[in-house]
Amino acid sequence: MPIRFKRIRGILxxxxxxxxxxxxxxxxxxxxxxxxxxxxxGFHSFADGASNIIxxxxxxxxxxxxxxxxxxxHKKYETFAAIVIAxxxxxxxxxxxxxxxxxxxxxxxxxxxxxSFIVMVAxxxxxxxxxxxxxxxxxxxxxxxxxxxxxxxxxxxxxSISVIATLVAVKLGLPVMDSIVSVxxxxxxxxxxxxxxxxxxxxxxxxxxxxxxxxxxxxxxVKAVRGCHGIRTRGRQDDIHIDLHITVxxxxxxGDAHTLNHKIQDTxxxxxxxxxxxxxxxxxxxxxxx
Numbered sequence: 001m002p003i004r005f006k007r008i009r010g011i012l013x014x015x016x017x018x019x020x021x022x023x024x025x026x027x028x029x030x031x032x033x034x035x036x037x038x039x040x041x042g043f044h045s046f047a048d049g050a051s052n053i054i055x056x057x058x059x060x061x062x063x064x065x066x067x068x069x070x071x072x073x074h075k076k077y078e079t080f081a082a083i084v085i086a087x088x089x090x091x092x093x094x095x096x097x098x099x100x101x102x103x104x105x106x107x108x109x110x111x112x113x114x115x116s117f118i119v120m121v122a123x124x125x126x127x128x129x130x131x132x133x134x135x136x137x138x139x140x141x142x143x144x145x146x147x148x149x150x151x152x153x154x155x156x157x158x159x160s161i162s163v164i165a166t167l168v169a170v171k172l173g174l175p176v177m178d179s180i181v182s183v184x185x186x187x188x189x190x191x192x193x194x195x196x197x198x199x200x201x202x203x204x205x206x207x208x209x210x211x212x213x214x215x216x217x218x219x220x221x222v223k224a225v226r227g228c229h230g231i232r233t234r235g236r237q238d239d240i241h242i243d244l245h246i247t248v249x250x251x252x253x254x255g256d257a258h259t260l261n262h263k264i265q266d267t268x269x270x271x272x273x274x275x276x277x278x279x280x281x282x283x284x285x286x287x288x289x290x
Contacts, residue, residue, distance in 0.1 A: 005063035008143050012055050015130055015149065019049040022123040022156075029119050033112065035170070038120070040096045040182040041163045045123070045156055054084050055145040072277070075239045082148040082200045089152070089193030096186035104179040112171045117164065124160040127153055142238035142274065144203070148196045155192040159185045206234035210272060215242065218271050222264050224248055224256075226285035241277040242268065247285035257282050 026042030029035075058081025064074045131153045138146035162181050169177035212231045219228040230245035246264065248257065265278045 004141055004143075005059050007137070008141055008146060009056060009059050011134065011137050011146060012059070012149070015134060015153070016049050016053065016056075018126055018130055019045055019153075022126055023049060025119050026123060029116065033116060035112070035116070035163075035167070038116065038163055038167075040099070040185050041120075041156070041159050043092060043096070045127075054081050054088070055149055057081065058084075058145055072241070073239065075236060076204065079144045079200045079203045079236060082144045082196055083204075085145075085148050085152065086193040086196040086200065089189050089196070093186040093190035093193065096189070097183050100179045100183035100186065104176065104183075112167045116167050120160055120164045120167065124157060124164070127156045127160060131157060142236070144200065144236060148200070151192055151196060155188055159188060203236050209233045209235055209237065209240050209274075210242070214272070215244065215268065218268055219244065219246060219264055222260070222267055224252070224260055225264070230281070235276075237274050238276075240272075240275045241279075242275060243279045243281075245281045245283055247283050250284040252284075 023042050023045035026038055026045060028042075030039030030042050055078075058078050062075050062078035062081075064070075066073045131150055134146050134150035134153060137143070138150055162185060166177050166181040210233045212233075215231050215233070216228045219225055225246050225248065227247040228244060229247075230243070232243040233240060235241045248260065252260070261280050261282065264280055268278055269275050
């Protein structure tokens with residue numbers, strides 16, 4: 001397994017353990033005090049752990065080398081794993097909304113104690129540390145799974161803050177806020193899932209990754225290139241594929257064209273991060289290069 005995937009796997013395992021510690025604390029104490037908001041937050045944290053497992057499976061598959069049936073590699077399986085995480089968020093959101101509505105019409109006064117606040121503040125601190133760690137790692141390793149999981153963890157932070165506010169409201173004699181906040185939490189979770197789904201779909205549907213003007217500028221800097229057009233890009237930020245056409249002097253030999261092809265590829269990969277594959281079609285320009 002390449003070093004990049006090993007690092008991602010190690011991060012996911014660490015985050016998985018932390019998420020389940022946080023989830024266990026909130027779910028158990030939420031059930032003891034009959035706080036739907038705290039329990040909802042706990043199940044969201046549990047989903048964070050489940051998404052880590054999905055990410056681990058995706059990483060194992062994505063790390064497989066290229067083969068005859070997958071000449072472009074398996075990296076998109078990491079993106080697919082991010083979509084599965086989004087689907088999981090939608091399911092959790094639906095269940096929380098349903099539970100919140102039932103609790104709204106059949107309210108149960110939850111018990112709020114000092115320990116309730118201690119549990120929520122402690123888990124909030126852990127979530128913040130996890131978010132910062134995953135977000136930074138996702139940027140360095142250009143990982144869709146880590147980026148998706150970091151957003152998942154960030155949603156946990158905002159949810160924890162809202163739960164703390166709910167505990168205060170219940171303590172002040174507004175138990176209905178418990179149900180209302182649990183529904184709001186569910187909507188926030190659904191929004192996070194939508195954002196992950198949108199970003200992942202862009203990759204799987206081959207949305208353009210790099211502005212055409214940026215590639216054209218780099219290519220035209222290479223001596224002997226007369227023009228550049230038909231530029232297309234697709235892929236993940238760490239696995240970008242480019243197709244383009246260039247025009248050259250009609251008198252250029254096949255050997256020189258071959259050398260130019262490699263020079264253009266090297267130049268693009270040097271100046272544009274994440275490019276792994278470039279297909280260049282060379283055409284005669286009808287004019288001589290000076």
